[in-house]
Amino acid sequence: MSPARTTAGAPISSIGRAIAVLGCFNERRRALTLSEISKKSLLPMSSTHRVVAELVTGGFLVRGSDRKYRIGTRMWSIGQLAPVSDQLRHRALPTLARLYEETGENITLAVLDRGQALYVDRLGGERSVHTGARAGGHLPLHTTGVGKVLLAWQTPAAIEKYLGRPLERTTPYSIVDPVKLKKELDETRERGYALTRQESTAGNGSVAVPILRGGRAVAALGVVAHLTHLDIPRLVEVLQAASESIRHELENDH
Amino acid sequence: MSPARTTAGAPISSIGRAIAVLGCFNERRRALTLSEISKKSLLPMSSTHRVVAELVTGGFLVRGSDRKYRIGTRMWSIGQLAPVSDQLRHRALPTLARLYEETGENITLAVLDRGQALYVDRLGGERSVHTGARAGGHLPLHTTGVGKVLLAWQTPAAIEKYLGRPLERTTPYSIVDPVKLKKELDETRERGYALTRQESTAGNGSVAVPILRGGRAVAALGVVAHLTHLDIPRLVEVLQAASESIRHELENDH
DNA sequence: AACGGAGGTTCCAATGAGCGGAACACTACT
DNA sequence: AGTAGTGTTCCGCTCATTGGAACCTCCGTT
Structure with a gap:
């Protein structure tokens, strides 16, 4: 039995986790450490680590010299295509x-x-x-x-x-x-x-x-x-x- | 053997696929049908369907009344947090x-x-x-x-x-x-x-x-x-x- | 009304990718 | 040296992910 899938009732897909991780960022917290993301997203550290690594590979997150993660340019770039008025x-x-x-x-x-x-x-x-x-x-x-x-x-x-x-x-x-x-x-x-x-x-x-x-x-x-x-x-x-x-x-x- | 993982050499993770799907959108093609996404992302229709559905659930994609998919407001919103100059x-x-x-x-x-x-x-x-x-x-x-x-x-x-x-x-x-x-x-x-x-x-x-x-x-x-x-x-x-x-x-x- | 094709959705058995606990590094502060 | 916090790697289990196939729903055409 895998805890993360039973905790919240609804099983969360891999993609859902990625979105949850990205959703941790907001105006107050634009730069987060891995542990912070782990806490906020309620994912175990090791899972967070893997998801975050994949998002970095995809350019949706970047890791700064302060070792904190931030939303990446790629995400901004694609986001600009959204029809927002x-x-x-x-x-x-x-x-x-x-x-x-x-x-x-x-x-x-x-x-x-x-x-x-x-x-x-x-x-x-x-x-x-x-x-x-x-x-x-x-x-x-x-x-x-x-x-x-x-x-x-x-x-x-x-x-x-x-x-x-x-x-x-x-x-x-x-x-x-x-x-x-x-x-x-x-x-x-x-x-x-x-x-x-x-x-x-x-x-x-x-x-x-x-x-x-x-x-x-x-x-x-x-x-x-x-x-x-x-x-x-x-x-x-x-x-x-x-x-x-x-x-x-x-x-x-x- | 799962074809998608052997075709391109490098196995693509679930998250990688989601990013690939989002990457299909660009200035020329801001609205895509499911088949178009499937063709562009090189994913089978059924896989595309699932990935897209999850992205819609997460608000990263939206489906318009013309049944075409577009980048969602959520993606724009989070993208705004990227440090882009x-x-x-x-x-x-x-x-x-x-x-x-x-x-x-x-x-x-x-x-x-x-x-x-x-x-x-x-x-x-x-x-x-x-x-x-x-x-x-x-x-x-x-x-x-x-x-x-x-x-x-x-x-x-x-x-x-x-x-x-x-x-x-x-x-x-x-x-x-x-x-x-x-x-x-x-x-x-x-x-x-x-x-x-x-x-x-x-x-x-x-x-x-x-x-x-x-x-x-x-x-x-x-x-x-x-x-x-x-x-x-x-x-x-x-x-x-x-x-x-x-x-x-x-x-x-x- | 029957046909055909394209786009989209659902089903399902097989399987390997994702899972997380645990152990391990590294640093910093004491 | 000890402790606490953070990040990384490992690995065996397992269930979510996978894609083919069947199916559905609109079309425009015959």
Whole structure:
């Protein structure tokens, strides 16, 4: 009897293990030692060692001079072929860059993916604050500006469905009460943009606007900044202009 | 005896097969049917079916309504964690966007990766011409502007090594004679930028400049456009300014 | 309606690739 | 020298993986 196959109930295939290993990496832990991978993936060391070695051979992992493993260029390269709102990203990028120049703060572009906000692009690293958002990363809908926007402009049914699930708390300011969140979403829809104050990360606030098509948000555009920098009226203005501009780009020749 | 393990000499592990399947996808073929994958990967249909099914379960592949398979969001998401010139890309993006606004043409940023030009960013889709370049894609060093730049500013030894290998031809204008290419590289270094005329794709030309650090090109910045649009003096000027600007960005606070 | 072909899926017996425990290295800190 | 943490190799058992074959489901054609 082989323990690993009996522990979790469902037997895990070799490929499933490889994916599990790759899944250990995330925005917080981009470099892992073998033991860390072993712990996170719940695989025995020797199995981890073998799987990891094969992934390195395939170029999906690389081992740095610090002996830690990282996601390899090959994985990035193939990943780029995924259809992740390609149109949107291409059309929006120049506008995002302009926003970044104007504000000097983190600019984020997110879409709805599997009940979370998927950040498809993010501009502005060192000049601005550190946020949880990363291109390729997922964050909850109810704690982020772009998330609240994406949720507010969904169908009522989809909103209800989201409210029915447990709402995770990430800071003391997170809105985790379904009733309060529903009210917040209504207000967001009314005023046309969303605000957060330390609901996702301490010290930060955000403003976000939807990119609308047929009454639904196909994406959300946001600015994250330190609370003390947050000039809301100005940001709302530039964001709404940018959103309009992207909407036009999307409508042109397509 | 299992044929698949004896055909190619080296036995291929389950994980290796999965990687081979994912490797079937490329810029030309972003959506594949099961049979196409089977043919390309040289795996029997039933094996392909199983491997693909597991990759779908893991979110590394998705099946569209056209029944074709595509790279999944999960793969993109994890791939984003790969350290692909992160600093460079973040710092350069606003400058790339400005270049795009100014020229309206394809702007590319590439680095050297495994003896090829790896496009780490590309701006400007529909407004401009169609090129072979794609963020995440690899192209030969000797047929592209950014490639010639990356090669020209390597060590003499690295250049000789490259010249020793067979040079692939992609258009009738490609330079595939090592002697001519060496001369071309010398000229490139002298004048400070590279030019191509239909050497990569028919009808297109390009201008490219290096982003230098310590006498070596850490990256190359290029513009690809239809030959008739190619205002070389102007492009050289804006590219060199942009290169300078990115070089400064890279030097600041790091 | 019958045919044919291509694409896709399921089945199943055989088997060897993957499995993980154990023993072994290597380093670092004490 | 001792201990703890990390990484690597070995090896016999076994079950997941394998691929041929049968089957299914759409097509367009006859």
